[in-house]
Amino acid sequence: MKEIYLDNAATTPISDAVLTEMTDKLQNVYGNASTLYGLGRESHTVLERSRHIIAQSINATDDEIVFTSGGTESDNTAIIQTALTRKNLGKHIITTAVEHEAILQPLLYLESLGYEVTYLPVDETGHISLEDFKQALRDDTILVSIMTGNNEVGSVMPIHEIGEILKDHQAWFHTDAVQAYGLLDIDVNRDNIDLLSTSAHKINGPKMVGFLYKREGINFPSFLKGGQQEEKRRAGTENVPGIAGFAKAVEEITPEEKAARQIKYFEFKQQIVEGLTKNNVDFAVNGDLEKNELQHVLNIWIKGVSTYVMQTNLDLAGIAISGGSACTAGSIEPSHVLTAMYGQDSPRISESIRISFGKNTTTDEINQLINSITQIVNRLKKRSEVN
Numbered sequence: 001m002k003e004i005y006l007d008n009a010a011t012t013p014i015s016d017a018v019l020t021e022m023t024d025k026l027q028n029v030y031g032n033a034s035t036l037y038g039l040g041r042e043s044h045t046v047l048e049r050s051r052h053i054i055a056q057s058i059n060a061t062d063d064e065i066v067f068t069s070g071g072t073e074s075d076n077t078a079i080i081q082t083a084l085t086r087k088n089l090g091k092h093i094i095t096t097a098v099e100h101e102a103i104l105q106p107l108l109y110l111e112s113l114g115y116e117v118t119y120l121p122v123d124e125t126g127h128i129s130l131e132d133f134k135q136a137l138r139d140d141t142i143l144v145s146i147m148t149g150n151n152e153v154g155s156v157m158p159i160h161e162i163g164e165i166l167k168d169h170q171a172w173f174h175t176d177a178v179q180a181y182g183l184l185d186i187d188v189n190r191d192n193i194d195l196l197s198t199s200a201h202k203i204n205g206p207k208m209v210g211f212l213y214k215r216e217g218i219n220f221p222s223f224l225k226g227g228q229q230e231e232k233r234r235a236g237t238e239n240v241p242g243i244a245g246f247a248k249a250v251e252e253i254t255p256e257e258k259a260a261r262q263i264k265y266f267e268f269k270q271q272i273v274e275g276l277t278k279n280n281v282d283f284a285v286n287g288d289l290e291k292n293e294l295q296h297v298l299n300i301w302i303k304g305v306s307t308y309v310m311q312t313n314l315d316l317a318g319i320a321i322s323g324g325s326a327c328t329a330g331s332i333e334p335s336h337v338l339t340a341m342y343g344q345d346s347p348r349i350s351e352s353i354r355i356s357f358g359k360n361t362t363t364d365e366i367n368q369l370i371n372s373i374t375q376i377v378n379r380l381k382k383r384s385e386v387n
Helices: 016-028 038-057 071-085 101-112 130-136 159-166 240-252 255-278 307-316 336-342 363-386
Strands: 065-068 092-096 116-120 141-145 172-176 195-199 210-214 283-286 297-302 352-356
Touching: 016 240, 038 065, 038 240, 065 071, 071 101, 071 141, 071 172, 071 195, 071 210, 092 101, 101 116, 116 130, 130 159, 159 172, 255 297, 255 363, 283 336, 307 352, 307 363
Parallel strands: 092 116, 092 141, 141 172, 172 195
Antiparallel strands: 065 210, 195 210, 283 297, 297 352
8 A cells, every 4th residue: 555645844855966966975975074185175066056046946045055854954043143143132032932942942941040031923824913923023023033924823923024124123033934934935134034044854955964144243152052154053074964964955946936836736635625615524734725825834623523533533544634733743742833833722722633734745645635624534433423
């Protein structure tokens, strides 16, 4: 039985072109990019070519890209190093209640050091209010960290408007773009973004590779202590094959490809909603079905069926979906995103699943998902009637 993979928000399969690129670099460009001899210079050339490709993808300059081990390191670096470097200007930080744990956990750490964090609430579609943001902003705010798009429900935040508000404020503006990069048009200059985090494995690239965009003039010490790689901004020997693979993944996602994927994924959402409705499945969408959201993520509440039961039964049917963020999917803790949207007493918290599409997802696979969910719901209904 061929497994149907519908958890692309957690990670994506590496593309053939990326694998070919990485294999070549692993075998043939193995020198340390910090050395001066020929093999090292060749690695350095690959590194800088990759940096250029990636910088262009967000309208940044090459020297504003710092390669990291992924989204978590990028987020932690941006949050913690900004706070420690700018504490003389204030200790207030603004974020949202629906951020990824890679943001929330370093903020908890900073709170233990005496920093004050404002967690903006969201409405039932997963969006913050700009009025709430304006009211939260203070003279001593040193950092605003708001994700571009949510990893559990796909809500897109008003990044451009926030950047405009902060243009003349002392606070640095960081956005976790891990889920949005490769799907949305991101321009760090248009949106006045100071710091931005991404991860390669979300766009069919390798794991353990990402980057942190740091606007020119944004300075703080390397989060990792060691060598002087990345112009002293990130210690550790650069993962040249992984970075080359990341750049190849970025090259594959042209502006036209981004737009085409959003359209295709939106059609998948409509297919699921129409199919489940036609099959009389009692469900509701968590979040919004608007076209300006992240279309690769669909979170649905299947009424009366626990997340664990649905996820397990779909797994037995050969379909991989998630109960929420991949980083907390193995936990019995309720989704903090759905809790923020609907309240801790809502049945949605324990009866929802996340379906996320990728470039390899097909219409036939979506039809199989619809049929499997319908069969599971009907089987459970019959069982409860017998009991």
